[in-house]
Amino acid sequence: MSKQKVSAGISDREAEVLALVGQHRSNAEIAAQLYISVRTVETHVSSLLRKVGVPDRRGLADRAAELTRTEEPNEPVTELPSPLTSFIGREREREALRTAVAEQRQVTALGPGGVGKTRLALAVAADLASEFADGAWFVDLVPVTDPAMIGSAVARSLGLGEQPGRSLDDSVLTALADRHTLLVLDNCEHLRDGVAPFLERLLAHCRRVTVLATSRARLMVPFEQVYTVPPLSLRDDDAEAADAITLFLDRAGALGWPVDPGQLDQVAEICVRLDGLALAIELAAARLPTLGLDGLTASLADPLRLLVGGRRADERHQSVRAMLDWSQALLTSEDQLLLQRISTFVAPFTFAEAVAVAGYPPLEPMAVADGLSRLAEQSLLTTVPAAGGLRYRALQAIRQYQTEQLTESGDLTEVCARHLDWCATTAAALVRRSSATPSAAARSAAAAWRSEFDAAVDDMRAALAWAGDQSDHRSAAHHLALALAQLSFTRNLIGESQRRYEQAAALADDPAAAATALRRAAEAAGCRMRGEDMYRLYRAAADTARTAGDDTAAARDLATAAITVYRMSDAFAEPPAPGTGAELLAEARTLAGEDLAAQAAIALAECGVLSDTTAPDPGETSGDTAASGSSAANSAASRAISLAERAVELARKTGEPLAESAALDALAAAQWWGGDAFATAQTTRRRVELLAAVPVTPGSALELVSALAEAADTSIGVGDLTGARRWGEQLRDLPLLAERGDFATSRLLVADALAGNATDVLTASRRFLDAWEISGRQHAPALGAAAAAVALVHGLRGNPSARAEWLSIVDELGAAEQRPAYNAVFDAVVLLHQGEPQRALAALATDPDRLDDRVIWIWRHWYVALRAEAAALAAHPEARDYLAAARITVAGNPIASAIVDRAQALLDNDPARLPTIAAAFESARSPYQQARTLSLGSDSTATAGRAALTGLGLTAGAADPK
Structure with missing residues (x-):
């Protein structure tokens, strides 16, 4: 980055962040480029907002050029490896390839190994980087052995991670969709089956991306222009030497x-x-x-x-x-043998790793050390400095050649088997470390664990690809696939984790082991929000369990597939046909026998299947049918609670926390359906506490995300903003959501907005928006409340344009299609703050009892309390009836009850009660409502309230209109 001249008060690091904000880079991209955490970037951006005095990221980007003047012209970000040696000659070839890349979207530099394709491509990429607004990026495909991992390699180079509900390939396409970028894919020849379809999707989806590939063979994709790289010139009449x-x-x-x-x-x-x-x-x-x-x-x-x-x-x-x-003919026989044996490594390796694979007779460990040194001196190995010490790497052409030598000598199988053993041992050690009970020491070693995994994972993948085709090594391949699946999940490579569990199932000789692996794959699919995959895999696990003669396990899998249709309904692109759940449940009953775990799974499935068949039509709750509809709803809710309580009891008897968590989820839903918000909140807290000590697996991670999200939601519903923030923070910090900043911050945004923590909302909203944009601005109605909460804060800050912008995001998320009650609640809060109670009452005009539970959800208490206050301030003739009804509904909710008390005091024209009510808001940790209550008082009380509102970063609001 060019040296910055910055305005006073802005640190050098803040200047770097500010310059990248000005380039409209996301927090994740800034963190990757500056080698700092996303949280640190958020802190710097928040500080810059205060120092620059702008309300949001857009304003900061607009001011970036003014505040940071570069002493040199800004250059696009370029992520190309720095050559260790000078680039010699090739002026004609350089110009020809440069012209081809400038004119075509996909150019393949073609030629045999060793001709210099990579160095020429890097030189051309460096020449052209400034002509691409988003720079040039280099992807080394040498360590990649699986054609399905092309997207993973590109994502790693771009600093991208996987997002739930989206593969790494899709994440790459989304990240590059609007970028003007040159992407260099090096050494494609051994992965053409993977590179070709990846490039087709990339070029079709990302219309401003240009790809320069190097390969020994044509990639045979649309748009491809081939440039054949010739050998270095041997004669040159115009120069002193060729x-x-x-x-x-x-x-x-x-x-x-x-x-x-x-x-x-x-x-x-x-x-x-x-x-x-x-x-x-x-x-x-x-x-x-x-x-x-x-x-x-x-x-x-x-x-x-x-x-x-x-x-x-x-x-x-x-x-x-x-x-x-x-x-090779110039090497000693020992060095020849060593070079052949270490050719099995696809990624840079250490001396100790070389000894583990190659150090067996006739080679001794010290011979390996000496041999590595000689091979490096003779340029047959390159040395790679790394944090853990020096690593060695053989060039691709050398590796391929030595592998052929091993094949001819008949030693390939033995060397690959030793490489497999090393991979298995390394994977097992990493599994033990990644599964250790969290502690300060373990947390401090987390970065080292990730580095070790990243250094070894390409070799694990290669060993697994070899062993999977070797009948004598199927068992080892099965266990390595399981270990790699677990490690991939811990490393947040959820898509690969699912694939590896499925691979482990395919390699298992024991059907019972295969069924277990399929269940883990299903759980990983759930973490990815892939409902179809989760359903398919549980069905496959059931079929495999029956093959093994384990009917009770098959019954559990069938019941779990049935409940997946209901629990994961939002994660299905096309849900199974109606009645499928009931059919699976019936089949499960015939297989379950007296097995307790099977009976518990069936009881949980009944909560979804039977409750679905007895649920009343929301349309029956109006007109002449209102009474009968209410009666039917109460009866159905009671039946749902009864089914869920039975499921919880059976699950508890099994001693399986995940089964009990799933049953508690069903109970919480039934309790909310029955109108008992406080019982629901208590049940969700039980669920979080139950999962606190459970080891991290795909299944437990899926349950924990669900539990924390619901705990935060229900806490908001009963006026426990402290609890909502606590659960929201835990949700935000889950590793599984590291790449889903929109979902991770969504509950915190709502809790902080309702509390009035404007600065926190503005900071978190940028992470939310960055993550949503990186995801491709997905249709996600569940995130609508978070975006509406940001709009609420901008409304309280007196920024109508920013509020309108975030309300448009609510619409784009798809939330407006459901017309959720939070829209009316947040609108009413803003309108009451602005002194417009008539408009606030109009926003809350619909009787809450006529709203579908899926619409009013956690917002019932807020809705009826604010409706009562709007009626009181608007002098509505039925205001006292509204107040009486609201007081019954919100009893036990500290914030909603205080809102009703405030409305009563205002209706009675008794401002003397307001300081006491403000103290109740203070106890409930609701600083906005506390400050607003004081601002509605008289004289010094009102002055203190308005000052408190200003201190929160909000406008002073309007006084009591009466």
Whole structure:
């Protein structure tokens, strides 16, 4: 980033953040670029809002250019690796490829291994980076062995994580949808089956993205333009030396072995023999200190050293193979063997890891150490500095060549088996660490655990891909797949976790083990909000359990599939046909026998299936049918509560916390349906407490997200804003929601908005908006209350344009389609604050008893209390009736009851009672309502109230209109 000149009071780090806000980057992108946490970015942005004096992120972005003047022109963000050596020559090729990339959306730099495709592509990307508003990004596909992981590799380079309900591929497409970016995909040839469909989707979805790929074969995708990278020039009449000779001289000089001008003809001969291949020339130059030009010439002249194995390769590979044959012929037999064995590593590895895989007879551990050093010195290994120490890496062409050597010698299976054993051991150790009871020490080691996993995961994937096809290693592959599934989940790679659990099921020899893996896969699918997958996998688990002869387990799976249709209804793109749940439930009953766990699962399924069949039509609660509709609703609610209580009792007897949590969820829903808000809140708190000590698994994570969200919601419903904030904070901090800032912050936004914590709302709203935009501005009605809460705060701050903007977001989320009651509640709060009780009463005109429970939900107490206050302030003739009815409804709710008391005092024209009511709001941790109550008083009380409102960052409001 260019050096910034910043306004006084803004720190250097804040200036960096401000400049990136001005580029309209999300908090996640800023955090990735500056190597800080998202929470730290939020803190800096909040500080900048105060210092700059603007209300929101948009205003901050508008002021960014004015406040941060760069001493140099701003450059787009460029994430390209820095070459360790200079780029030599290739001016014509560079210009030709640069022109192709500038004119075409997808260009493939084609050529054999070692020709220099990567270095040329990087040079061109660096040349063009400034012409792409969002810079250039490099993705190394060498460590990737699974074609399905292309999106994962791109996401890693872009600093993206997986979002529930969205695959990593979709996350990449969403992140790049509006970006003007150059994406360099390096080494695509071994993944063409994955690269081709990924590129087709990328180019179709992201119309401002250009892709420069390197490959040994065409990718065969639409829009592809191929540029064949030639070898380095061997003759150049217009220059002092050809590119191939210049490269040799440069690398030799870097080693401290300059070549005498009189020996240029000999250098030219070597380069011609190596066909101008950049990698071969670099390796030859690296031998100069030990062989000299005469020795190099003699080695290259020896056909046995040059062409061994060359005739078995196709024409594209012959020169590289010749170079590698020659290079290997110069090694000792021990170093040859070591290089072959370590070729199984797909990612950089340490000395200890090399010993674990390669250090067996005839190689001793110390021989491995010495051999690694010699191989690095001879450029057959590159060294990679890392936090945990030096790592080594073999180039892709060398790895492929050595693997062929192992195959020919018959040693490939043994080496791959040892690599598999190392992966399994590493995975098991990481599983133990990731499953440890949380502690301060464990938390401090979390970053180290993630780094170790990231360093090893590509090798685990490669070992699993090999072992899955080996009948003698199916058991090891099964256990590695299970470990990788668990580790992926802990690392928040939920999509891969599901895939690995399904892979483990396919590799299991025991049907019971396969069924268990399918259940874990179903839970992971639930965490991804993939209802269809969850349902499918439980059905598959049931079929597998029956194959194993375990009918009771099959009954549990069928019942769980049935309840999934109801519990996860929002997560189905197309739910199963009506009646499917009842059919599954009937089949489960025939298999359950007397098994307690099966009976508990069936009892839980009955809560959804039977309650669904007895629920009254919401339309029957008006007109002449209101009484009968109310009676039917009460009867159905009582039946639902009875079913849920039975499910809870059976689940508790099983001793399985997750089963009990699911049953408590059903009970809470039935209690709310029955109108007992306080019992519902208590049940949701029981659920959270039950899950507090449960180890983190896909199943427990899914339950905990649900429990915390409902605990926060129901706390709002009964006027417990402290509890709502506590549960909201715990929800926000769940690792599973790290990439879902919109969902994670949604409950906090509502609690803080109702409390009047305007600064916290404005800070969190930016994370909410960033996450929602990254997700592709998804249709998500469940998030409507959060967006409406932000609009509420802007209304109380006297910012109608910002309020209108957030209300449009409510509509875009799809919340307006349901016409939820919070819209009326929040509108009424703003209108009452502005001194417009008649309009507030109009917003709350519908009798709450005529509203569907799904519409009024947790807002009943707020609705009736504010309705009563609006009626009192508007001098409505039925105001006292409204107050009497509201007092009965909200009894026990500290905030709603205080609102009713305030309305009564205002209707009675008794302002002397207001300070006492304000104290009740203070006890309920509702600073906004406390300040507003005082502002409605007289003289000094009103002055103190208006000052308190201003202190909260809100307007002083309007005095009592009477």
